[in-house]
Amino acid sequence: MSNAIEILVIDDEPQIRKLLNITLQSNDYKVKEALNAREGLSIAANHPPDLILLDLGLPDESGHVVLEKLREWYTKPIIILSVQSNEEDIVKALDSGANDYLVKPFRTGELLARIRSLLRSSSSESENPILTSNDIQVDLAMRVVKKNNVTVKLTVTEYNLLALLVKNEGKVLTHQYLLRSIWGPSYINQSQYLRVYIAQLRKKIEDNINNPLHIITESGIGYRFV
Amino acid sequence: MSNAIEILVIDDEPQIRKLLNITLQSNDYKVKEALNAREGLSIAANHPPDLILLDLGLPDESGHVVLEKLREWYTKPIIILSVQSNEEDIVKALDSGANDYLVKPFRTGELLARIRSLLRSSSSESENPILTSNDIQVDLAMRVVKKNNVTVKLTVTEYNLLALLVKNEGKVLTHQYLLRSIWGPSYINQSQYLRVYIAQLRKKIEDNINNPLHIITESGIGYRFV
DNA sequence: CCATTTTTATAAAATCTTTATACATTTTGT
């Protein structure tokens, strides 16, 4: 199944990874594993999962640092798994953006219930299949874009960019954010990519390219869909 | 304060209520108390709070039942507080719609952190802070400024300056402070920059440039937004 | 081979910095 829920496990202990792997997979989650902070951040960035299980005691970097780096852009649930049960660590993690904190050893049934709880509240928010804005219709479920009821043919990248802009209608999305979301975090300096694709999108959906009414340039910052 | 965050405590133990009352109020939450299930459901329905702390061991009805009845309509966070630490109760509560489950006795710092975490994820998406001052609206999340509901096009520097002034409405911000905040510490002598940009902002948001009503000059000191 | 993505090049547009000038207010010297 391609639309299975993906969970990224960042933990250096093989036993824990094995336990989580078996537990999660037998509950129909697709599991990805990272053995350290570097690998975790890389996998999360290149193919963002639906939820992250993060160990605080990683070999190469503090889990607190990983959490903060993730939260610079990652908005879905993060659950901390840690042997540390002192209040200070728990409060720090929760205030850094963790959604939950379980002390090892944890009970797998409780972990699964907490995962279900977080997935429930994070998924229910983004279910607007068809977004309409004047003459433009974007059907996120079908991945189809129409202009005046005529289907517009977009490439994958063009569609991803337009969908992201439409999902955040009215909001200014920075170059950094757009590049990281579409191409990945290592592309945040390639503003040229954006310009090329914005131009291509405008050619396809704007009536008058010299006076774009949908994709607005915010010079020095980014772009905005209205 | 009328826009304080309201938390409803449903618990029959007086000591717990007293502890929660003191802890929550000293963290600027407004607290309402219910001593049993019937009262809890009634208060929640008549004046829905922003978050509910629910004890599972209530005298008149099982907390699990209260939770299910609340979740028929109540969508904001519910945290369970219970002496029961067995997995069965925890899983049942979380699957019935609880957002978190703390075993009594709990640590107040951790409880507060978990409350902050839940309030963060439930409120940040629904409402973004729009600062309104008469005919001027500044939407910090969207990075959009409107005058009489018409979007005003501002450059990066203009926006940064206006946002800083608006965030400190009524307060006088010194030249030094403004220059350091917008241009950096090495520019604190470039008062001319400020004058140029204040003039440009006034041209865009004031009705009458010769009688500015929003951006006020404090001669020899700085500027002020009203 | 073809559709798409990435790279390159260049003109145009937008923005920032600097300079110049005018005006208003306060301070200084007599």
Place this chain on the structure above:
DNA sequence: ACAAAATGTATAAAGATTTTATAAAAATGG
């Protein structure tokens, strides 16, 4: 008290710099 000087402010406009739009060539991957 008065004029001159000094200080602080407002604004326009020139120039320098940064950012953006666009076409088109080269590279990539099925």
